[in-house]
Amino acid sequence: MAEYTMVLANMNYSSWSIRGWLAMKQTGVAFEQVVIPLDRPETAAAIAEHSPSGLLPILKHGDLAIWDSLAIAEYLAEQFPDAGIWPKDPAVRAVARSVAAEMHSGFRELRTHMPMNARASRPGCGRAGGVEADIERITTVWRDCRAQFGGAGPFLFGDWTAADAFFAPVVSRFQTYAVNWARSSLRRRRPRPKGRYRMVRRRRVEPEHRQVRRHMTGFAARGSWLDGVPDRFSRAC
Numbered sequence: 436m437a438e439y440t441m442v443l444a445n446m447n448y449s450s451w452s453i454r455g456w457l458a459m460k461q462t463g464v465a466f467e468q469v470v471i472p473l474d475r476p477e478t479a480a481a482i483a484e485h486s487p488s489g490l491l492p493i494l495k496h497g498d499l500a501i502w503d504s505l506a507i508a509e510y511l512a513e514q515f516p517d518a519g520i521w522p523k524d525p526a527v528r529a530v531a532r533s534v535a536a537e538m539h540s541g542f543r544e545l546r547t548h549m550p551m552n553a554r555a556s557r558p559g560c561g562r563a564g565g566v567e568a569d570i571e572r573i574t575t576v577w578r579d580c581r582a583q584f585g586g587a588g589p590f591l592f593g594d595w596t597a598a599d600a601f602f603a604p605v606v607s608r609f610q611t612y613a614v615n616w617a618r619s620s621l622r623r624r625r626p627r628p629k630g631r632y633r634m635v636r637r638r639r640v641e642p643e644h645r646q647v648r649r650h651m652t653g654f655a656a657r658g659s660w661l662d663g664v665p666d667r668f669s670r671a672c
């Protein structure tokens with residue numbers, strides 16, 4: 436029996452489970468996985484058997500249960516100091532923790548109006564309330580991290596860190612809801628002469644798209660949480 440067990444909600448829907456799972460995967464250690472499907476009559480009772488908060492994910496290590504995705508990342512970073520869960524440099528680590536914590540405690544509009552459903556395709560849906568402001572802030576975080584710390588690596592801080600785990604479900608949401616975030620932020624800077632708009636778009640937007648695509652490819656290379664799930668399906672708003 437494995438030393439570690441993760442109790443997870445089904446990861447097509449549970450963004451927090453994905454975050455904990457990706458951090459666990461990063462350690463390279465074998466672990467047991469118990470998946471509890473959400474939104475069923477028996478869900479609450481099944482979660483209550485493991486979780487004092489009634490929420491998933493949970494990491495179990497011996498008699499210890501850790502019931503929050505960020506706490507799981509921190510525990511694993513302490514248990515596996517060489518796994519690269521956070522950047523080695525203390526100042527960079529502080530920034531990585533800040534962006535992960537910002538995701539953990541924020542972006543409520545995006546989370547409310549663009550619920551995660553990795554298999555779904557809902558282009559154009561979910562653009563309510565303050566969602567645009569959340570998208571703008573998230574992409575600013577991505578750009579800043581990539582520009583300051585990305586170096587030659589494909590992730591926010593160059594090599595993979597838990598900050599990437601915290602934003603992975605956002606990448607999935609952007610795919611599901613077809614968020615063309617670079618274009619939408621450009622549109623807000625109008626009016627702009629047409630020719631200039633095109634020039635800026637070519638020079639600045641396309642590289643950012645490529646970065647996000649690399650980001651997604653990096654997650655896929657890590658072993659997808661969607662292994663075995665059916666094809667994507669579409670639904671109107």
Ligand SMILES: N[C@@H](CCC(=O)N[C@@H](CS)C(=O)NCC(=O)O)C(=O)O
Nearest residue numbers: 444449450451490491492503504505
């Ligand atoms: N702050 C928690 C949030 C966990 C959370 O909200 N989990 C949801 C699934 S994504 C849950 O367990 N919901 C229980 C339910 O829907 O019955 C964390 O970071 O782990």
